[in-house]
Amino acid sequence: MTTTDKLNEDLLEMQEDTQEGKHLTFALGKEEYGIEIKNVTEIIGIQNITDLPDMPNYVKGVINLRGKVIPVMDVRLRFGLGERAYDERTCIIVVTIRNSAVGLIVDSVSEVVDIAAGQIEPPPLVRGGQSSRFVSGLGHVDESVKILLSISDLLDDSELDQELETARGEA
Amino acid sequence: MAASKLDNEQLELLHSFVEEGLEMLDEVEPQLIELERGSFQIEGVDPEVLNGIFRLFHSLKGSAGYLGLETINRVTHTAETLLDLFRKGSAVLSSEHIDLLIRTCDFMRQLLGDVNGKQTDKGNEDEAKKLIGQLGQAVTAIQQSGTPSSAEQEKNSKTLKPKIVPASKAPSEPPPEGEEAQSSTLHFTITPEMAIQFSVESQELIDQAEQALLALEKEPNNLEHLSQAFRAMHSFKGNCGMFGHRDLEKLSHQSETVLAEIKDNARSITNDLISLLLEILDELKGGLRMITEGQAAKIQGLLGWMSLLQDYIGEIGVHATAPIANAESNMADSSGGQASATEEAELERLLAEVCETAPGASTPPQILERRQGDDRRSGAGRRQLDTGVAQRQSVRVDVEKLDALLDLVGELVIAEAMVAQNPDIRGARISLDRFEKSVLHLEKISRDLQDTITSIRMIPLSGTFRKMIRLVRDLSTKAEKKIELEIIGEETEVDKTVIEQINDPLVHLIRNSIDHGIETPDKRLAAGKNEIGTITLEAKYMGSEVWILVKDDGKGLNREKILAKAIERGLLSGEGNELSDAEVWQLIFLPGFSTAEKVTDVSGRGVGMDVVKRNIENLRGKVDVRCEPEQGCVFTLRLPLTLAIIDGMVVRVGQERYIVPIVSIKETLRPNYKDVTQLMDGQQIINIRGNLIPIMSLHEIFKVQSEAKDLSEGLILMVENEGRSLCLLVDELIGQQQIVIKGLSRYIGDLQGISGCTILGDGDVSLIMDIAGIFNLSGQNKVSTPGRDLLKQGGRLQPATM
Incomplete structure (x- = not known):
């Protein structure tokens, strides 16, 4: 958990003005993803998750975050990447958007990197697949490429509503 | 009061004036509507209600005049004149008049809003002129016609049959004032809670005034103390006026005037005057005690006190409201605000009382002596009573603190469970008898704590429900439908948060019922229903929930129309045939849904029901809809009794x-x-x-x-x-x-x-x-x-x- 602790410290130290261009990177499988730091509240280890009925499979349930109950989403399942058992490297990234907190379950968190606007390319639309709509851009960091995600698209409520409809319709 | 020199204190006065004014309007509006309804009844308009409304305008006028709010002053004055005619029984109230008065109330609201925001009521002159004109016309019409039943009025009173106000005395004589009006006010609008609130607040104000005066005795030139005494006296007067305690109001008004004179003329206060004012405070306390004991508050030797104060105003010398020479007759001017025939009658009563209670005591010092003697005699008893009044005390607390307290109690309960069910303890193989006992004790305390905090936050729904009376009246007139609002269970108490959040949903549901539910009178008659539609607003406890029902006997929801609209708006894919009725009804709560064929200015924008659902969900409640075609609809708002x-x-x-x-x-x-x-x-x-x-x-x-x-x-x-x-x-x-x-x-x-x-x-x-x-x-x-x-x-x- 040392990575997590260090990252949390970084998060605490960071002020509004220094957040520009900063991204938190995490891994799903062999790819690295990045989200803007300004949405990230903290990173916690995997917790006991309480199941919710009638939710799409990627909404794993709710957890207790120091007295607050927040929903958690398995990002793998959200992208249709296939399930993977949680282990000690599995993390929950707590993001806050429009005043409500949601936890994102990822394989592991990596680091905070600077990715300037100039290093970000728009996502090439080749396959037009379902999950590519979450991609806000591709960021060059040294030799590697990080897939940058748009949190608000990831947590898009209207889409959840639709999926809920279907999930409940099938039920 | 010129807008240029507004200091904090004046601002405060203005604000308290606005607050009081709005409260009074809230009080009066349902009464006006009641009056409208009451005129259907054989016994005619209740004179007590009229008196109440009259008092509102009168008090507003007085305060507005003092604060230099001319527009308010003029409008209220004209309205008062009109009301006085009804009160004296020289005319009957028609629906036209009630309409006019309700519009006046609305205008007052607008003015008060302006005063609150801009510290002035200027800028509404045109509208004021129009309204004053209309009010004035009504007054002249009555005065000219002399008798109530002119043809014009028959025409004006659309649906109402005017009834003659039963004047309890011969029309030439002034209507009953004083005690009768006082006691009647206490009966009909003032709830026990309000009375308690009143006596607690008034007690506080008296105490404040007393302390300020005592401080002033030490530092006679300290303006801060003087202002404080003035403010306390002013608020006390306002309270008394609102509750119709005339003697108290007069005496405090006069004291206020004295203090104002001193303040305005930058005089320093003499010790004699402080002593006098303190004595008066004791008198006022005595009056309060009478109220607490359920009697009407009377001040013995009121006139004596009044003239004593008047002398001081004279001594201060600058523009007292009237010359000092004839102390007795100018009393009415300075005390009650506007001198009128009623005031004179009052004065006579007081004079008689003075003579009766203190024979030959026409000079104030004698009255004083007598009072002091009384004090000495009944001193011990008095002290005891004093503490009796003080026992029932209340503290006004910031709601945020209450919310924080509630959250803390919630955390406490969770923490308690964490301790009681702690695996470290449960796993230990030792006897837990004593531990269990302590846990039980802890549980009991935390439960009591919860009960207390919950009860602190409970408020009856009556205020919220009463507001709907006006809404139904206005909307039904606008929609040209005849609708009665029935209110059941308004005493039901709910959490403060519920009160805050429930208003909008109720407004939307009632609008919805009026607009879409209840049919026009001819359609109702054709359907074999009573021409007058009924909306029932009901609150009751059900298990761990409070249910608020909005029921109408209109045509009910139309399944086909709702489905068609939902499909048209893209809210539903497919035909929706498989949906149950309950599911179809839920569709109307979707954002952007509206079935009104024409968009009216009251509902039909398709936002209302969405708000209903959202607000209720915020309160962790649910909305159920039950509906019988042609029989009406019941919307049940199910709210948890405790939010926590x-x-x-x-x-x-x-x-x-x-x-x-x-x-x-x-x-x-x-x-x-x-x-x-x-x-x-x-x-x-x-x-x-x-x-x-x-x-x-x-x-x-x-x-x-x-x-x-x-x-x-x-x-x-x-x-x-x-x-x-x-x-x-x-x-x-x-x-x-x-x-x-x-x-x-x-x-x-x-x-x-x-x-x-x-x-x-x-x-x-x-x-x-x-x-x-x-x-x-x-x-x-x-x-x-x-x-x-x-x-x-x-x-x-x-x-x-x-």
């Missing part, structure tokens, strides 16, 4: 734990095979003492893995909702505990069968079951269709339907 903590049973199903509210549980039992009948589709029905009740497995409802696949391995919880029963199969009962309700994230939204969640002693999150929702689920679930039929028949199996 309930008693719950923790049950286990597989790995998951759920909370079932204790109030819903009727009994628990271990099922016996011989009592269970299985229908062809797998639905199981259990026979409990002759009642056939369907069984639902929680693991099926919530789709979780369960150990108790078989009935005999589980436990059955019989739950009840609205008279229907259902058996829930669970793996195990873990125990009963207090549950702090937390909302599920907005991201998740509304879950069928779940009302919220909580954090258990071990830190895990557990879902709280919504039993009514489970019943709905059981009704919709195709697997349990026979179960639904059973439910409909109150749990009785009818073989014919198989």
Whole structure:
């Protein structure tokens, strides 16, 4: 958990003005993803998750975050990447958007990197697949490429509503 | 009061004036509407109501005049003149007049709003002129016609038959004032709570004034103390005026005037005057005590006190309201504001009283002596009574602090569970007797704490409900429909947060009923209904919930129209034929839904019902719709009684734990095979003492893995909702505990069968079951269709339907 602790410290130290261009990177499988730091509240280890009925499979349930109950989403399942058992490297990234907190379950968190606007390319639309709509851009960091995600698209409520409809319709 | 020199104190005065004014308007409006309705009745208009309304305008006028708010002053003056005519019985009130008065109230609101924002009522002159003109016309019309029943008025009074105000005295004489009016006010609008509030507040104000005066005695030139005394006296006067305690009002008004004179003329106060004012405060306290004891407040030797004060005003010398020479007659001017015939009568009464109670005591010092003598004699008794009044005290607290306290109590309950169920202790192989005892004690304290904090936050719904009277009146007139509003259970108390959030939903539901529910009179007659539609607003306690029902006897919801509209708006894919009625009704709560064929200015923008649902959900409540075509609609707002903590049973199903509210549980039992009948589709029905009740497995409802696949391995919880029963199969009962309700994230939204969640002693999150929702689920679930039929028949199996 040392990575997590260090990252949390970084998060605490960071002020509004220094957040520009900063991204938190995490891994799903062999790819690295990045989200803007300004949405990230903290990173916690995997917790006991309480199941919710009638939710799409990627909404794993709710957890207790120091007295607050927040929903958690398995990002793998959200992208249709296939399930993977949680282990000690599995993390929950707590993001806050429009005043409500949601936890994102990822394989592991990596680091905070600077990715300037100039290093970000728009996502090439080749396959037009379902999950590519979450991609806000591709960021060059040294030799590697990080897939940058748009949190608000990831947590898009209207889409959840639709999926809920279907999930409940099938039920 | 020129707008240029507004210091803080004047601002404060203005604000308190605005607040008082708005409160008074809130009071008066339902009365006006009541009056309108009352004129249907044979006995005619209630003179007490008229007096009440008259007093409102009178007090407003007085304060506005003092504060230099000319527009308000002029409008209220004209309205007062008009009302006085009715009060004296020289004219009857028509619906036209009531309309005019209601518009005046509206205008006053607008003016008060301006005063609050801009510290002036200027800028509304045109409108004021128009209104004053109309009021004036009404006045002249009455004065000219002399008698009430002129042809013009017949024409004006659309639906109302004017009734002559029963003047209790001959028309030439002034109407009853003083005691009669006082006691009657106490009867008809002032609730016991208000009276208590009044006496507590007034006591505080007197104490404030006393302290300020005492401080002033030490530093006669300290303006701060002087202002404080003035403010306290001013507020006290206002309170007394509002509650119709005339003697107190007069005496405090005069004291206020003296203080104002000193302040305005930058005089320093003399010790003699301070002593006099303190004596007066004692008198006022005496008056308050009478009120607390349920008597009308009277000040003995009022006139003496008044003239003593008047002398001081004279001594200060600058522009007293009237020359000092004739102290007796100018009393009326300076005390009651506007001198009138009624004031003179009052004065006579007072004079008579002075002569009666203190024979020959025409000079104030003698009265003083007498009073002092009284004090000495009854001194001990008085002290005791003083403390008696002070015992019932209240503190005004910031709502934020109350909210914080409530949150803390919630945390405490969770922490308590964490301690009591701590695995470190439970795992230890030692005797836990003493520990258990302490835990029990702790539980009791925290429960008491919760009860107290909950009760602190409870407020009756009456205020919110009464506001709807006006709404219904206005909207029904606008929609040209005849509608009566019936209010039931307005005394029902709910949490403060509910009061804040419930207003908008009620407004929208009532608008909806008026606009879309209740038909026009001719359509109603054609349908064989009473021409006058009824909307019923009802509040009641149901188990752990408060239900607020908005019921109308209109045409009900139209399934086809709703479906068509939902499809048109893209809110529904497919034909919607498979949807149950209940599901169709829920469609109207979707954002952007509206079935009104024409968009009216009251509803039909398609936002209202959306607001209803959202506000109610914010309160962790639910909205149920029941509807009979042509018979009307009932919207039931189901709100949790406590927003925070309930008693719950923790049950286990597989790995998951759920909370079932204790109030819903009727009994628990271990099922016996011989009592269970299985229908062809797998639905199981259990026979409990002759009642056939369907069984639902929680693991099926919530789709979780369960150990108790078989009935005999589980436990059955019989739950009840609205008279229907259902058996829930669970793996195990873990125990009963207090549950702090937390909302599920907005991201998740509304879950069928779940009302919220909580954090258990071990830190895990557990879902709280919504039993009514489970019943709905059981009704919709195709697997349990026979179960639904059973439910409909109150749990009785009818073989014919198989």
